[in-house]
Amino acid sequence: MIAGRRSEQGDDCVDANSGELQPNTEAGKRFVAIVAQHRDAFRERAPAHDEAASFPAENIDDLKASGGMAVFVPEELGGLGLASIHDWIVGLERMARADASTAIAVTMHYGVTRNLAGAWRAAVERGDEAAAQGPAGMLRAIAAGELVFCATATEAGTDFLRPQTTAEASAEGWSINGRKFFVTMSPIADLAVVGLRVREAGEEDKIGFAFIPMETPGLLPQDDWDALGMRASGSQSVVFADCRVPRESIQIAGEWGRWNPGILMGRTIGNVTLVAVFLGIAERARELALAGAQAATKTKLDGALASASGVQHLLGEIDIELAAARAVLGEAARRLDAALAEPGGGRPSLEVAHGHMRDYQAAKWTVNQSAIRIVSRAMDVQGGTAFMGHNELSRLYRDVRAGPFMQPFSPTETHEYVGQVALGLYPEG
Numbered sequence: 001m002i003a004g005r006r007s008e009q010g011d012d013c014v015d016a017n018s019g020e021l022q023p024n025t026e027a028g029k030r031f032v033a034i035v036a037q038h039r040d041a042f043r044e045r046a047p048a049h050d051e052a053a054s055f056p057a058e059n060i061d062d063l064k065a066s067g068g069m070a071v072f073v074p075e076e077l078g079g080l081g082l083a084s085i086h087d088w089i090v091g092l093e094r095m096a097r098a099d100a101s102t103a104i105a106v107t108m109h110y111g112v113t114r115n116l117a118g119a120w121r122a123a124v125e126r127g128d129e130a131a132a133q134g135p136a137g138m139l140r141a142i143a144a145g146e147l148v149f150c151a152t153a154t155e156a157g158t159d160f161l162r163p164q165t166t167a168e169a170s171a172e173g174w175s176i177n178g179r180k181f182f183v184t185m186s187p188i189a190d191l192a193v194v195g196l197r198v199r200e201a202g203e204e205d206k207i208g209f210a211f212i213p214m215e216t217p218g219l220l221p222q223d224d225w226d227a228l229g230m231r232a233s234g235s236q237s238v239v240f241a242d243c244r245v246p247r248e249s250i251q252i253a254g255e256w257g258r259w260n261p262g263i264l265m266g267r268t269i270g271n272v273t274l275v276a277v278f279l280g281i282a283e284r285a286r287e288l289a290l291a292g293a294q295a296a297t298k299t300k301l302d303g304a305l306a307s308a309s310g311v312q313h314l315l316g317e318i319d320i321e322l323a324a325a326r327a328v329l330g331e332a333a334r335r336l337d338a339a340l341a342e343p344g345g346g347r348p349s350l351e352v353a354h355g356h357m358r359d360y361q362a363a364k365w366t367v368n369q370s371a372i373r374i375v376s377r378a379m380d381v382q383g384g385t386a387f388m389g390h391n392e393l394s395r396l397y398r399d400v401r402a403g404p405f406m407q408p409f410s411p412t413e414t415h416e417y418v419g420q421v422a423l424g425l426y427p428e429g
């Protein structure tokens with residue numbers, strides 16, 4: 001028999017000793033509380049949006065109303081003032097238990113907001129009012145629920161360091177041409193942050209990012225999102241056809257095709273948090289496995305499935321894998337938080353930045369591979385009903401499969417990269 005008491009926190013079948021990640025900061029605790037207040041509504045809306053592959057705009061409206069879209073906006077500008085990457089991960093993990101598609105979508109918005117908050121704070125600290133104005137305006141708009149970002153780097157057949165979507169200098173600014181896919185949340189976003197190959201006469205090509213309002217002429221959403229999983233993430237393709245933006249819309253990140261510490265840190269921080277979504281899917285699968293084991297009965301057992309040693313063994317396997325997944329992700333985030341708290345921590349050497357990327361890759365591999373197995377085992381616990389189209393576990397089984405695709409790196413590159421870092425053979429690009 002399974003001994004012990006159930007939690008009184010309101011989470012389905014989560015026991016007090018489950019070992020789930022917990023927020024460390026006050027802002028993180030408030031973020032987790034905000035997510036908890038939306039849990040039931042998000043979960044209720046998820047099946048219909050999954051079936052229709054439609055974007056749950058209502059969830060974003062709810063998050064705007066509760067302050068959940070402004071978690072990284074500084075308190076002085078009307079937001080929650082979240083700073084901890086660890087606590088960002090905890091909040092996202094909880095959101096993914098309710099709806100993984102929404103959690104993956106808001107990750108992109110949070111990443112951009114966090115960068116803006118950093119730019120604003122740095123400008124204020126050096127007394128540069130002019131430089132603070134732009135970020136402050138956007139951060140206030142986010143807090144007022146008037147600005148939502150999507151962020152797009154991905155293109156078919158290339159990677160983040162080598163975008164083929166170009167920004168060519170023109171008399172009035174830039175002309176942008178190319179095609180992005182997997183542009184999550186773009187159906188409702190106000191502004192897209194777009195990774196580009198920036199070309200100017202007489203100069204080496206650069207990687208740049210443009211802030212482009214979604215209604216800009218030449219920015220053409222394709223309404224083509226119909227995937228195996230994450231069907232409610234709105235990850236359609238977007239074409240740029242002579243999309244013209246002013247000169248100041250583009251920020252340069254570095255040389256095209258080459259890692260630098262800033263790009264490594266940006267990718268690590270922006271993407272390690274995505275791993276939380278897949279941990280959240282695994283946590284939800286565990287909840288459902290426990291609930292199924294305790295509620296479902298078998299004549300042969302004369303009671304609940306939970307009394308069967310085979311079921312107990314499967315649940316044990318789930319918890320052991322989850323313990324490792326939580327630990328590796330939580331530790332990667334804590335190390336990042338600690339490094340960023342040091343003077344100059346946001347501008348490390350190339351070697352240190354590769355170390356953070358390595359930690360992220362280790363967490364990504366461990367969590368994604370475990371989460372896929374955990375969802376599958378939870379289905380084994382629940383049995384054939386988990387295979388039905390309307391069953392939540394069957395959606396989790398499809399959603400969880402998206403994890404390994406997230407760049408960088410693809411599953412065929414991860415081990416090579418981690419080995420290179422171990423050997424000090426840091427890849428240049």
Ligand SMILES: Cc1cc2nc3c(=O)[nH]c(=O)nc-3n(C[C@H](O)[C@H](O)[C@H](O)COP(=O)(O)OP(=O)(O)OC[C@H]3O[C@@H](n4cnc5c(N)ncnc54)[C@H](O)[C@@H]3O)c2cc1C
Pocket residue numbers: 104108151152153154156157158159181182183184185229230233235402405406407409410411412413
């Ligand atoms: C649900 C979902 C939402 C997403 N949202 C966004 C978003 O909002 N913004 C965004 O920018 N991106 C987003 N992405 C994209 C994601 O981050 C990946 O970049 C994308 O899925 C990778 O596409 P790919 O597999 O075609 O490319 P690749 O990773 O290039 O893989 C293509 C194939 O090439 C192989 N491969 C690649 N490089 C190498 C190599 N060097 N050596 C050997 N084999 C290699 C891979 O294993 C794979 O078989 C999203 C993806 C998903 C699934």
